[in-house]
Amino acid sequence: MQQASLPLAGKSAVVTGGARGIGRGIVMALAEAGADILIADLLEDDMRATQEAVRGLGRKALVRRVDVTDAAQVQAMVDQAVAELGGLDILVNCAGVISIHPVANLTEKDWDFVMGVNAKGTFLGCKAALGPMRARQSGRIINVASIAGKEGFPNLAHYSASKFAVVGFTNALAKEVAQEGITVNAICPGIVRTYMWDRLADEWKNDGESVEDSWARHQLTLIPQGRAQTPQDMGRMALFFATMDNVTGQSVNVDGGFTFH
Template structure:
């Protein structure tokens, strides 16, 4: 009998109501994981849960603002009380908007850093102690290739994503000796509601620049997360930044 790569594992996926987070949750479910689906969008979470219920997948939902310390702590506690463990944490919740630095107000900067960077710190902060106590766990942070490369009109987003990559590498060093593996995925442009916030001019220029000449799809990113979460496939990845990015960045 074949079993899924994540059979018996419990995973929290933030940003699970849409795009890359949703595709990762689906891929994890296919591999046998039980899921705590977390997002701001309660209605979409409920629709996903109904879909999983019909498929016989154990899934719960948590309507959470990932910028909030109390809500993210409660999310981790919920996973522990419902499933008994947090084996995998995927930080995928994020936002994107395009504005030149000279036009950027301080609130726009602060909000981007809160949603795309502080959130990753918070979720790691609450989940990591539990993983350390058990001597095992996987944390997968969704960064972006723009955090490596930079992009016009996106200084706040690029700074946040570069921060996620730095956090990932530092935390990987802290936790690997204790059995907890921390890695990042830095996708290239992916067709999700997130890129609706970019102008057509930006998107066309980006497409032309990509060696693959096309944006990716969320289901083409999800297998990287399955790899990082799985045993033995992910066992030797520590502080790495996987790049399903259409060739945009070649480290």
């Protein structure tokens, strides 16, 4: 395939939480479409592995350790992308964390940690990206929320709150920048076999049930299609948002029919 035929040829992207799981799926989809990528994460070995995979496609790939709750680190991430990749066309805020507690046992520390990474991290990433995107009057911001940002789940009230925040923030920011050539959308993944869902499958297993049995049961009982989603599914949704000029303010479920709103 010729470089010129790739839809993101000549574009540059930053993906937070891009080292593994959904983040890596998004990184690879954007790279396969022609984008150069800065991968931001805290997982050194996984970042390097993903970097090599992107370079194997003939794209530029940078890695940077970033705590997305630290405004200075987030700004430095964006500045590096602009300086070394020639600009910032696409930002994907995928860094996320989860913990499992009923509200009665939820500590302020747990609340602040989950809200800090998931909600504040998204805010800081978007704020830092607006400068270079406004300078070009062009940009694509893609936030990774969750179906837990559309409906609540027991023992995940703080996680749901953080993802509801991402959904609302996405819609509001999209309206702020709608006439500046910048779109802002969110992906709401369903059940994806990542580290997070392994923890949930373990937490929610029935008596005598293994994690694998719990995982299989949740796919069959919660997903009308009867099968889990994949990081590659999320990558394809990110590519859609990255290439659409006239779609903004949306939070789209990629969940096999789990939710309808």
